[in-house]
Amino acid sequence: MNREVYITRSGVCLPGEPVENDAIEAVLGQVGPRPSRARAMVLRSNGIRRRHYAIDRATGRPTHTNTQLAAAAVRALGDLGRVDCLAVGSSTPDQLGPNQGVMLHGELGWPALEVVALAGICVAGTAALKHAWMAVRCGEAQRAVSCATELISPNLLASHYQPELDQQLQDLEAKPELAFEKDFLRWMLSDGAGAVLLEPEPTTALSLRVDWIDLSSAANELPACMYGGARRNADGSLTPWSFLSPQEWLAESIFSVRQDVRLLNENIGRASLSDPLGRSVRRRGLRAEAIDWFLPHMSSMYFAPVVERGIATAGLPIPRERWFTNLTERGNTGSASPFIMLDELWRSGRIEPGQRLLLFVPESGRFSSGFIHLTAVRGGPDGA
Numbered sequence: 001m002n003r004e005v006y007i008t009r010s011g012v013c014l015p016g017e018p019v020e021n022d023a024i025e026a027v028l029g030q031v032g033p034r035p036s037r038a039r040a041m042v043l044r045s046n047g048i049r050r051r052h053y054a055i056d057r058a059t060g061r062p063t064h065t066n067t068q069l070a071a072a073a074v075r076a077l078g079d080l081g082r083v084d085c086l087a088v089g090s091s092t093p094d095q096l097g098p099n100q101g102v103m104l105h106g107e108l109g110w111p112a113l114e115v116v117a118l119a120g121i122c123v124a125g126t127a128a129l130k131h132a133w134m135a136v137r138c139g140e141a142q143r144a145v146s147c148a149t150e151l152i153s154p155n156l157l158a159s160h161y162q163p164e165l166d167q168q169l170q171d172l173e174a175k176p177e178l179a180f181e182k183d184f185l186r187w188m189l190s191d192g193a194g195a196v197l198l199e200p201e202p203t204t205a206l207s208l209r210v211d212w213i214d215l216s217s218a219a220n221e222l223p224a225c226m227y228g229g230a231r232r233n234a235d236g237s238l239t240p241w242s243f244l245s246p247q248e249w250l251a252e253s254i255f256s257v258r259q260d261v262r263l264l265n266e267n268i269g270r271a272s273l274s275d276p277l278g279r280s281v282r283r284r285g286l287r288a289e290a291i292d293w294f295l296p297h298m299s300s301m302y303f304a305p306v307v308e309r310g311i312a313t314a315g316l317p318i319p320r321e322r323w324f325t326n327l328t329e330r331g332n333t334g335s336a337s338p339f340i341m342l343d344e345l346w347r348s349g350r351i352e353p354g355q356r357l358l359l360f361v362p363e364s365g366r367f368s369s370g371f372i373h374l375t376a377v378r379g380g381p382d383g384a
Helices: 021-028 038-046 066-075 100-108 124-137 162-167 169-174 180-187 246-251 261-284 301-313 334-347
Strands: 006-013 085-089 114-118 144-150 192-199 206-217 230-232 238-240 293-296 356-363 368-378
Touching: 006 066, 006 334, 021 038, 021 180, 038 180, 038 301, 066 100, 066 144, 066 192, 085 100, 085 124, 100 114, 100 144, 114 124, 124 144, 124 192, 124 206, 124 334, 124 356, 124 368, 144 334, 192 334, 206 261, 206 334, 261 301, 261 356, 261 368, 293 301, 293 334, 334 356
Parallel strands: 085 114, 085 144, 293 356
Antiparallel strands: 006 192, 006 206, 144 192, 206 368, 230 238, 356 368
């Protein structure tokens, strides 16, 4: 049984007050004896003006766990009644185990139901959405909730980097800030969670029919680019944290998130956009004139021209006036970003019945991507 599935509600959690650019080091702390030299350059390039951190400015302590962020986003959906499936995606679970999904289930206190956790980086939330969509579509669930949640700020606190600085004092005389591949992510990433309810009927005044979700990975041809909890070797392979000593964890900031910027710039446009989107264009018969809203998840506004070239190469040259992103005001919240983008556009009242939306979600972990195609319909028993 394949039936139509609709997103009927959305909710988000963006913790605390927005943090302006000049306040970032006051919240996360300063690494080393001087302010980061990379900060101004990265912020100028990424275009982000405000973001949210689940960090108390007075104490420097976290205000939420990732589970609590996710629960706040789900509760923002309102009174849901019976839910049969909960699918959760995150790259920053609170612990190695139990998984983020069952932790959220426990926090919500819902009755017994199917719970699935999807790991990864930015595509984790899209994968969770696909599982929830398929569960309702095939009749395994009547109603499902999908949630994407990221709590990265505790990992970005200056105290996590201090042992590495102490270990490498000689290098610091020449370069007092962290290696760029680690330092620049401190100015790119922030916290947030988003959730949606999926049902087999368009029960709200404006619902979003999920037409299809395509996922793709280029890990067969490319090494890891963005990673944490591992040491990257000269041949591109990763040594797991569990193979290393606690002394190495500290001396090399093994649990810090880092990214190979050169590898990213050389491959993101093709491996995570033009190649997989080209396949979707051919498979789905996509035409640029039939897409009313294009919602690209971008880690930085620096990549807007890359995205523009990539969609044109794939045969889908959607003009900029039909793009929507809230990156500059909400920050890069990883797998939660697509949910947070969609929620804001939906609540703005700018989506009209009959319009088609295409969400693009790239991931530089090992160059994956997700594409979500939605159609806006009127609610009520007659649907569209």
